[in-house]
Amino acid sequence: MPTISVIIPVYKVERYLDACVASVVGQTYPDLEIILVDDGSPDNCPALCDAWAAKDTRIRVIHRSNGGLSAARNSGLDICTGEYIAFVDSDDRLEPETLERALRAQQRSGADLVLFHYLCTDENDQPLPDRTPADREEEALMPSQFWEKFFTSGDACTYYVVAWNKLYRAELFHTLRYAEGKRYEDMFLLPNLIGQCRKILCLNFRGYRYAQRTGSIMSQGDPRNYLDRSEYLLEWTTTFAARGDTLRAEGLLNDAIENLAEKDRFDLSTPAQQQRYRTACRACADAYRDLAQRTGRSSMLLRAALLRLGLPVYQAFLKHKA
Incomplete structure (x- = not known):
């Protein structure tokens, strides 16, 4: 059984997919199961997914009809076998040591959920300092403390909400799935996710490169x-x-x-x-x-x-x- 399952939903990201997968394949922690979920992508992404699976035995590919981001994540959750789970959006990238640092932090703390920080980049992976959130305090939180942080964080609440800057104990998802057909699927999931945690560890390490590109779900208005x-x-x-x-x-x-x-x-x-x-x-x-x-x-x-x-x-x- 792999230690970490990494689930990557894939849809219309032909330009970015290779860099994303390469950043996961190249992690300093190698005991991974990498699940590429082709969500009925109409471009060359299905072939790119299969090519990656042919090169790396850790990679599994799901080809499914288009159902949206939540449905794609759920398809990955349905088959993953790792002790821990991480999500990566297919137009973003991980820093090389991200999963290793998150896992070591989990093992030291016993946290059910580990959050790591992120860096905003443009479509060419160049840093955007004006959009990147400030450094943050590293701390271990109980659920009640998590909510106090969340409700007082203002625009910084992205750190607490999104799926992609976290390492999860797999058992958190035994009864949880993302709400399909919804925007802000992370918001629908969050209360029940945090409700299962005993300890949440928040890190300042910027392990995720979050691409700001036009046409993404996160850029579609108020x-x-x-x-x-x-x-x-x-x-x-x-x-x-x-x-x-x-x-x-x-x-x-x-x-x-x-x-x-x-x-x-x-x-x-x-x-x-x-x-x-x-x-x-x-x-x-x-x-x-x-x-x-x-x-x-x-x-x-x-x-x-x-x-x-x-x-x-x-x-x-x-x-x-x-």
């Missing part, structure tokens, strides 16, 4: 323009409420309501999108009713009832209350 954001905020509301953190849950719920109130941001041109929007709005009312039951606060029942009448009614109430 998150507030997509219903996925409100949907993951509602899921987070439910998760934190169930854990007894009703104050945090209410804050997340109010963020979701505020986002949904900006209705003109969303593409509601299809019946399916309109139904998603209505479902999210109803979920806000249900979430306030659940919080009322947990806290005994009648004011939350009022908010739930007003939300049932519609967001315009609820907004009028807030304006009058102010």
Whole structure:
């Protein structure tokens, strides 16, 4: 059984794929299983994947119909056999010693999850100092401390959220998979992932070279323009409420309501999108009713009832209350 399984989803990255795979193949820690998931890529990527597998026996290739980043990661998770798991996006690169340093740090600390830092680069792998986040403190965190760091980190929350700057104990994914068909799939997964951890180790070592290129998923506009954001905020509301953190849950719920109130941001041109929007709005009312039951606060029942009448009614109430 390999020590680390590295899962690389592949889609329309013909220009970048060889450099990405080479950076994984060339790791100073060699006991790897490298899984290339061709997500129905229409360019030369399928052939490039097969060529790499012919050169290195550690590489396995999955060819599947296009299903998106989450589905590709899940396909890799379904077959990986390593004791630990790492994800690499196929237009990015690892520094040569990244996996070795992350693994040694895990072995010293016993952490369930190890985070390493990253460097932003352009499409030609040249560093972008103005986009690269600042150095950070190296520390071991319990889940409650992780969330305090996350919610106070502002724009630096990328470090805590993304899939690709982490070494995971494989058992964390025994019951977890990425939400398919969603943007911000890392956000949907994060609460349940952290909920399984006893210790999280945060490193300052910049082991990941994160390419900033046009056309990537991460470059496709303001998150507030997509219903996925409100949907993951509602899921987070439910998760934190169930854990007894009703104050945090209410804050997340109010963020979701505020986002949904900006209705003109969303593409509601299809019946399916309109139904998603209505479902999210109803979920806000249900979430306030659940919080009322947990806290005994009648004011939350009022908010739930007003939300049932519609967001315009609820907004009028807030304006009058102010």
